[in-house]
Amino acid sequence: MPLEKLYQFFSSLRLTVLLLVLGMVLVFLGTLAQVSLGLYRAQNEFFRSFFVYWGPPGASWRIPVFPGGYLLGALMLINLIAAHWRYFRADWRKSGIVLIHAGLVLLLLGQLATDLLSVESTLHLREGEAKNYSEVDRRVELAITEVTDPAYDQVVTIPQRVLERQGEVSVSQLPFTIRIRKFYPNAMVSARPADATEPAPADQGVGPQVVLTPLPHVTEMGKRDVPAAVVELVTPSGSLGRWLASEYISQPQRIATGGRVFTLAMRPQRLYKPWTIRLLDFRHDRYPGTDIPKNFSSRILLTDPRNGTEREVVIRMNSPLRYGGETYYQASYDPDDQGSVLQVVRNPSWLTPYIACSMITVGLLLQFTIHLFRFAGRIVRT
């Protein structure tokens, strides 16, 4: 019976041991890979994948060489559940073991949910500044803002994944269609030297005055890719030319057509919230006579017009603010100590590890207590 064989295979302890060892090797390889790939990409390639791929440097093909985190995690889950199904006996003495493994299942599922659902962004505030949005570090968006009426801005944003497809976007609010001609995942934009010979990346806005240098992905910790895009704006009556967008271009570029005025800018993707956070004061204490940071803290004012909330909160290391399903952590600060960077995490499944770990702890305690009592019972019998 092949089905029986399959069941036996998936419920066997041999598979458990194999998966645990493979898991360990994967974690080891993923850790080493962080040195060359950086934390973010190593995570994606090793842990948030079904297979780890490898190809010779420079080649376009890559073959799967090792199971990835998703595959191993899924197999572990199947193995765990199948083994318990196969060996389960209704016996209170085994309750600890069952609880430990149920906790493990929850932990694995919770981490999967975190992986899929959590969103991390940052909130950079200078002292006195207020914002009602945070920014996603690793994602950009192309913002086209209509500024015809100085009292009122209307913004259309095109997220990075749409830019990556290099297709065509048309929106009813805009009198032109946006053709994404080229998207660079990481590129440097610099002033055009007088003797430059290569063609300009774009013919409108700052395009003719700069050179664009595509770069490989950044791997260092604390640095990120800076994407760039070349877009062509097409009205029914003809093209408005090609424009270059990158975060290196600090001033929004102005586009005038048909009596309306727009600006075009690349910026980190924004996540708007119904509440506002104002930085009142940032403190950075050092130990006397040294540069060793003793603590940093941000005193902020949280205002939420929906329910009339207006409160002052101090966010410190190891003491975040939780509000509206988001958590705000003290992450970094400006070199002049006048500004603060808060990490914003929205993670609907943040409680699962707490529940899972409580289950496992209770399971372990139960298991040890049961052992102890059986053991003591044996001594009493003799």
Added chain:
Amino acid sequence: MKTWFLRALPWALLAVFAADIVAILLPRPEGEFHLQAFGRLPVLANGRVQPFDSLGRNCLLQIRGTAAVPLEEKKSYEFWKHPPKLRATEWLLEVMTRPEVADARPIFLIHHPDLLEDLKLQGKGVEKSGLHYFAFNDLKPVLARIESEGRQAMSVESQARTAYQRQVAKLFNAVALYQRLKFTLQPEGTRDMTVELDELSKSVEPGLAALRARQAGREFDRAPLDRLVEFLRRYDTMAQLAYAWVVPPPSADAPREHWQNLGQVLFQAGMSGQAPPEPVRWLAEIASGYTLRDASRFNRAVHAYGEWLAAHAPAELRKGRAEFWYNQLQAFLHAMIIYLCAFLLASIAMLTVQAWPTGSESLRRSALYLAILALVVHTAGLAFRMWLERRPPVTNLYSSAVFVGWAVTLLGVGVERVYRMGLGVAASALVGFVTLLIAHNLALGGDTMEMMRAVLDNNFWLATHVITITLGYAAMFFAGFLGILYIGLGVFTSLLALKLHKEGEAPQPHPKPFGPDDIAAATLGKALAKMIYAVICFGTLFSFAGTVLGGIWADQSWGRFWGWDPKENGALMIVLWCAAILHARWGGLIRERGLANMAIFGNVITAFSWFGTNMLGIGLHSYGFMDAAFRWLLLFYATQLAVIGLGLLPLDKWRSFRKASVQQAGTGAYVAEPASGS
């Protein structure tokens, strides 16, 4: 041999080693200059209050890599010769008050041949066992070169530096530290600090009067103003460069972080016209007394300043005294030596168990007593350190090494009480020795009680997450070294087949089922395997709990339970490996030998998690990057893999499992003492 001798031997050895410890605790007589009294005085450096003695030691460690300066060179094999040494406190005093003498001491360690050539230092300095030490005077002509090369090397990220760059960066830092130390007690070029203070106080009033006149646009005398400005300029330099802050908060109720360096205080005094606070006078007297070689003046000032501190800064004075005592004790160094002796005795005891049972038992007892003595010394040092720092025991890599050694020997002594075979002592004393040796080398980097960075400044998490995870490391290493014992004894001796009791003697079931007389652990090999299994269970529990607590801490401070940080991954690898071992054992995939081999591989994984991840130089946890240590780690890996290779030999090649030896050992005369008896 006489049995009374064998019975007395363990106690005699214990007494000898204990007497050595007591001898350190006895106060040493002061010399002409009361240097110990000076060494106890508090000073603020590296963000914390410490005695001058610690300041001297830590700076000398960073510059020379030793805690004292030998005054005569001896050959490195002549360890019985104790050449006269300049202790750290005395060296520090010289740097601070008699720089012309200090500049001639060979203290800067340079060994990279390219750097020696670059700085044109060949033929200069002092050579000892291939290491070259140079005096500041030797370096004076090339200071500019050291600075430019040093700055260039420092601009490269530390893990990307070449050996040359590392060396030049280290030299640059050492020279900078040395020069900053000179500005602690007096400005450059002062011969008598007390005289300088008097001159300052005489020139402040006329100088300020001239300044006021100039500001008001009146006629003023140029000379007194220039004099004052010259003083202020010197003090400003001093205030900028001073490494240690010597002037304590002015009164007992002032905020405790209000320390100042001498330059700041004198600058303020010169600007305001007010007399500097009292400690300045005593510190100046101390400096003058030492510069002018006037012992009675120096001693009077040291004691008078001590009295002032007792009234105005009693907590700092106590801290200085306590840490001075801790430095003198050198608890971990002594514990390390005793562990080594305990390990050797326990090893001999095991090897002679069949040939000479009574002698073996005496040696085993000696080893156990010494291990307990070392553990007491180790515990005392650990507790004292915790009290000094007001912190849980593990705060950095150094203290984690100390703690791992402590936990392992505690486990080992516990195991030895149940299985009286010398195994627990041998494995744990070896781990204790090695971890303290590692700690000793980590301490060469300088201050080991540095202040905690903001993110780590949390005693609750340091006490829970860090302790549990470190206990997990300790258990893994203990299991691993027991595994090495299993393979070593199995392959090279017949001891694993040794029956622990005569047929039918053990009561069944025995109230101490983990004891050697448990029927399931009928041979030494089986008993050893049980030990390994139990220790791995312990390690699994602690590694898992520690990892989870770490996740919760990360969730509290960074908003993610798990971030795939190298240190987190290292801990996860230990947990996965433990789980693999336990499931393989439960599934019958491995037996005793497999268990031992897997436990030894646990050493490899734990060493990666503990040290290897820090060497990757990435991630939030990379607080202690070490480069020379990398070679040692690789060497350790090679030895572990070699032992595993040995363990994979077919069992009939093992001396313990050959037919003949099994029979021979089985009928041997040795009968282990029942754990329940005597």
